Amino acid sequence: MDYQARYITEDIKLSSYEDKFFKSDIMFDHHMLVWFLSGETKIVQADATYYFKKGDIFLIPRNQLATIINYPKDGQPHKTVVMHLSVEKLKDFYAGKDIPSAPLRFPKIYSFSNHPLLESCLASLIPYFDMKDLPADLAAIKIAEAISILRTLNKEIDQVLANFEEPGKLNLVDYMERNFMFNLPMEKFGYLTGRSLTTFKRDFKKAFSTTPQRWLTQKRLELAYYQLTEKKKKPLDVCYEVGFENLSHFSFAFKKQFGLAPSQLTEHR
CATH class of the missing domain: 2.60.120.280 (Regulatory protein AraC)
Structure with a gap:
């Protein structure tokens, strides 16, 4: 760049x-x-x-x-x-x-x-x-x-x-369901939900029964599948909009989850 x-x-x-x-x-x-x-x-x-x-x-x-x-x-x-x-x-x-x-x-x-x-x-x-x-x-x-x-x-x-307040403690499930497509450090997610990193991870495990990274990957892949099949978007656009950093990583994770690469899925339209 x-x-x-x-x-x-x-x-x-x-x-x-x-x-x-x-x-x-x-x-x-x-x-x-x-x-x-x-x-x-x-x-x-x-x-x-x-x-x-x-x-x-x-x-x-x-x-x-x-x-x-x-x-x-x-x-x-x-x-x-x-x-x-x-x-x-x-x-x-x-x-x-x-x-x-x-x-x-x-x-x-x-x-x-x-x-x-x-x-x-x-x-x-x-x-x-x-x-x-x-x-x-x-x-x-x-x-x-x-x-x-x-x-x-x-x-x-x-x-x-003129609003100088810091983020207060929010409902973790609601916030993460709304913002899972943004690829941020866990410390930032913690701050935005009013939690320390330790408290964020503890509350996350209690709410979702898994780690943040595993849950985020699953949610992003599910959104990607929907955007490819229902919204007819291009794999490159979907890759970046759902929170992946590059197309190769996205394609690998998508194929592992669904058995087809994003490009193969779009070819079947």
Whole structure:
């Protein structure tokens, strides 16, 4: 993967992927505001799939699980301006403001495509990526500007950005049934369900009578079979959307489970 990134600060970067595609399963530690300069992205979450292209602007709330697949387009690399809205920066911004105390439990991805105010804010960052001597408070000013614009565009956004709570203890069965397709370390699953790693493994064994890895593999294979046979998806797309890291591993595990490789299954349609 030919990846390049240029930073104004650690919170604001210009990101570029040159390869055919790049896939990652991510838990977002910060809210991320993203503006597409070129390329395409598919974001797969438990209950929705999003597609973004050149000119699109979107906000991904923190502590969300997603599979991200980045593609070049029309001979151009996948290139974005990314602004991290960290809890620290947001606490500074919201200090002293009266915000409703009803955070959204499952915040969605918010799209602000082609909005002139937001696009102007993010476009103004481009010249700074080539400069060495930058104003010390530049990032704070631009982040505050972006937050102010987001609040103007969506009145519900304060319930997302001003929510500084850490994940509480959730129903483990419900959460894992909803999010098993995301390939994350067990520590992350533990954190997102409000548990230490030790407690997560103990509660998992009690709930499912098996290890997390065995259960996850089985669930991903069952979903893959459904997507191949019922949704008529391609093996490569299914591989990444259900949580496998590469096609060869997926094909091996699938054939071991069902007796046919994914490609052989699709040939029988």
